Amino acid sequence: MEIRRRQSSPTPAVPSGEHLKPQKLTTTDSQTFSICVANAVFFGLFFSVAYFLLHRWREKIRTSTPLHVVTASETAAIVSLVASAVYLLGFFGIGSRTSFPDDLSDEEILAKEDSRKPGPCPAALVDTEVKPASAIVAPPAKIYGVAPVNLSEEDEEMVKSVVSGSIPSYSLESRLADCRKAAVIRRSAVQMITGKSLEGLPLEGFDYDSILGQCCEMPIGFVQIPVGVAGPLLLDGVEYTVPMATTEGCLVASTNRGCKAIHASGGASSVLLRDGMTRAPVVRFSSAKRAAQLKFFLEDPLNFDSLAVTFNKSSRFARLQSIQPTIAGKNLYIRFRCSTGDAMGMNMVSKGVQNVLDFLQSDFPDMDVIGISGNFCSDKKASAVNWIEGRGKSVVCEAVIKEEVVKKVLKTNVEALVELNMLKNLTGSAIAGALGGFNAHASNIVSAIYIATGQDPAQNVESSHCITMMEAINDGKDLHISVTMPSIEVGTVGGGTQLASQSACLNLLGVKGASKDSPGANSRLLATIVAGSVLAGELSLMSAIAAGQLVKSHMKYNRSSKDITKVVS
Numbered sequence: 351m352e353i354r355r356r357q358s359s360p361t362p363a364v365p366s367g368e369h370l371k372p373q374k375l376t377t378t379d380s381q382t383f384s385i386c387v388a389n390a391v392f393f394g395l396f397f398s399v400a401y402f403l404l405h406r407w408r409e410k411i412r413t414s415t416p417l418h419v420v421t422a423s424e425t426a427a428i429v430s431l432v433a434s435a436v437y438l439l440g441f442f443g444i445g446s447r448t449s450f451p452d453d454l455s456d457e458e459i460l461a462k463e464d465s466r467k468p469g470p471c472p473a474a475l476v477d478t479e480v481k482p483a484s485a486i487v488a489p490p491a492k493i494y495g496v497a498p499v500n501l502s503e504e505d506e507e508m509v510k511s512v513v514s515g516s517i518p519s520y521s522l523e524s525r526l527a528d529c530r531k532a533a534v535i536r537r538s539a540v541q542m543i544t545g546k547s548l549e550g551l552p553l554e555g556f557d558y559d560s561i562l563g564q565c566c567e568m569p570i571g572f573v574q575i576p577v578g579v580a581g582p583l584l585l586d587g588v589e590y591t592v593p594m595a596t597t598e599g600c601l602v603a604s605t606n607r608g609c610k611a612i613h614a615s616g617g618a619s620s621v622l623l624r625d626g627m628t629r630a631p632v633v634r635f636s637s638a639k640r641a642a643q644l645k646f647f648l649e650d651p652l653n654f655d656s657l658a659v660t661f662n663k664s665s666r667f668a669r670l671q672s673i674q675p676t677i678a679g680k681n682l683y684i685r686f687r688c689s690t691g692d693a694m695g696m697n698m699v700s701k702g703v704q705n706v707l708d709f710l711q712s713d714f715p716d717m718d719v720i721g722i723s724g725n726f727c728s729d730k731k732a733s734a735v736n737w738i739e740g741r742g743k744s745v746v747c748e749a750v751i752k753e754e755v756v757k758k759v760l761k762t763n764v765e766a767l768v769e770l771n772m773l774k775n776l777t778g779s780a781i782a783g784a785l786g787g788f789n790a791h792a793s794n795i796v797s798a799i800y801i802a803t804g805q806d807p808a809q810n811v812e813s814s815h816c817i818t819m820m821e822a823i824n825d826g827k828d829l830h831i832s833v834t835m836p837s838i839e840v841g842t843v844g845g846g847t848q849l850a851s852q853s854a855c856l857n858l859l860g861v862k863g864a865s866k867d868s869p870g871a872n873s874r875l876l877a878t879i880v881a882g883s884v885l886a887g888e889l890s891l892m893s894a895i896a897a898g899q900l901v902k903s904h905m906k907y908n909r910s911s912k913d914i915t916k917v918v919s
């Protein structure tokens with residue numbers, strides 16, 4: 351692979367080219383001055399003492415004085431000669447190239463920047479080094495490495511225009527009307543601008559049209575995340591094979607073991623307690639009294655129907671469920687909750703809220719809408735309101751794990767698990783001041799399923815709120831385990847769910863797209879599967895900790911014994 355770099359001297363005619371200049375390391379003017387003075391001093395010293403010593407040598411020969419008889423001044427001269435020679439050799443010798451980056455060419459600096467220590471992933475190690483300046487002769491088409499792309503002259507011109515800033519990178523899709531080509535050109539430009547190789551980041555094999563205006567702006571490739579499967583998870587009498595996208599070794603294996611224990615014990619069961627997405631705008635009045643008047647208006651059951659009709663116009667799937675207004679001085683935070691069919695629902699609920707705010711403006715013209723979201727929603731932040739009131743789908747899931755399964759599959763005993771749960775998940779989390787974090791690792795399972803199925807991974811924050819309870823039952827022989835998760839935010843339509851890979855994972859679970867029988871059934875089922883998988887994950891990790899196996903299993907699955915250097919070569 352050859353990597354083309356941007357020119358080291360940006361064309362002066364391009365005003366925005368300033369940022370294109372490689373960020374050379376430069377010494378300051380004062381440093382440069384002191385270096386020059388020091389050089390001059392040592393040069394002078396070296397030649398003057400050399401002259402002095404030669405002169406003394408000639409004198410000794412002339413007067414037949416033995417050479418080894420040296421005076422104090424001659425000794426001082428010899429020491430000075432050696433010292434100045436050492437300094438000058440150090441400066442102009444091998445060390446100078448690294449000591450004074452001003453001497454480096456642009457390409458050398460870039461090469462230095464890119465010669466980072468390899469990380470643990472072999473894929474990241476392949477051919478990431480930057481070629482020296484002499485090798486940088488290829489056109490932009492050669493940059494891509496993984497799958498060389500032949501750029502036409504016209505495309506190369508476009509790359510140059512993006513690099514110079516005369517064509518904004520974000521406008522490539524609309525200019526070219528070709529999403530893949532836009533990604534190719536942007537990627538090429540990014541490499542030239544940054545001087546960094548994108549080798550290893552795949553470009554081909556992705557449908558860039560599918561993300562336009564929906565999932566990701568300014569694409570330059572895509573990240574690969576391995577997908578493993580855990581299961582079958584026997585939940586409510588149905589077996590599910592659960593896809594998990596993760597780079598954390600041990601996670602899938604552990605969840606799989608939990609699934610096995612649940613299956614061997616007759617399965618888990620779940621109940622969906624609530625299904626409603628929330629959005630809470632903040633509005634301001636000139637007085638707290640006026641804010642209170644709107645609060646009372648919104649709380650009056652007589653007004654709900656007209657508000658709901660207005661809200662529900664946002665979508666045939668949006669159905670307003672409740673309005674919860676909370677005052678802070680002159681400001682009112684109004685938490686709207688609505689069902690959203692099979693969509694996770696953030697867009698839907700936001701549109702409904704906007705409808706209602708527009709409607710309210712006629713009765714409350716002095717209402718100042720500060721923001722469509724006032725954080726009382728609460729999206730992607732750990733918050734008590736989600737923990738207590740729920741957001742998205744609220745699910746409780748339980749299972750009874752038989753004594754022999756705890757012993758044979760989980761390699762521990764009921765008593766140890768119950769005690770560990772009490773001291774770790776309940777007491778330990780209380781001591782830590784946890785908010786919704788009364789569990790061992792719910793977020794591990796939630797994140798992995800979210801990434802695999804195209805959910806918004808940032809909603810892992812509140813979606814992972816979970817309290818895990820364990821109790822010995824049947825005279826202390828068997829284990830009752832439950833996970834209660836009040837804020838599982840999932841959808842099977844919209845967002846990333848429609849992308850090919852994510853859609854395939856939803857299909858594996860039998861919840862792809864909109865439910866034909868009953869809108870919302872697919873997303874609700876997905877929420878219960880998330881909870882069931884968390885139950886399996888909790889069971890397995892807690893057992894590993896109780897049995898003291900955690901470190902051992904991580905060393906087995908998380909620390910590959912492969913010789914990375916061999917993988918690379």
Ligand code: ADP
Nearest residue numbers: 667691692693694695696697698844845864869
């Ligand atoms: P979100 O609100 O989660 O951000 P989007 O608004 O992106 O989701 O996607 C929801 C879109 O899918 C809406 O346009 C909606 O009309 C459509 N849709 C089709 N079938 C369904 C369904 N069963 N449930 C919810 N939305 C659906």
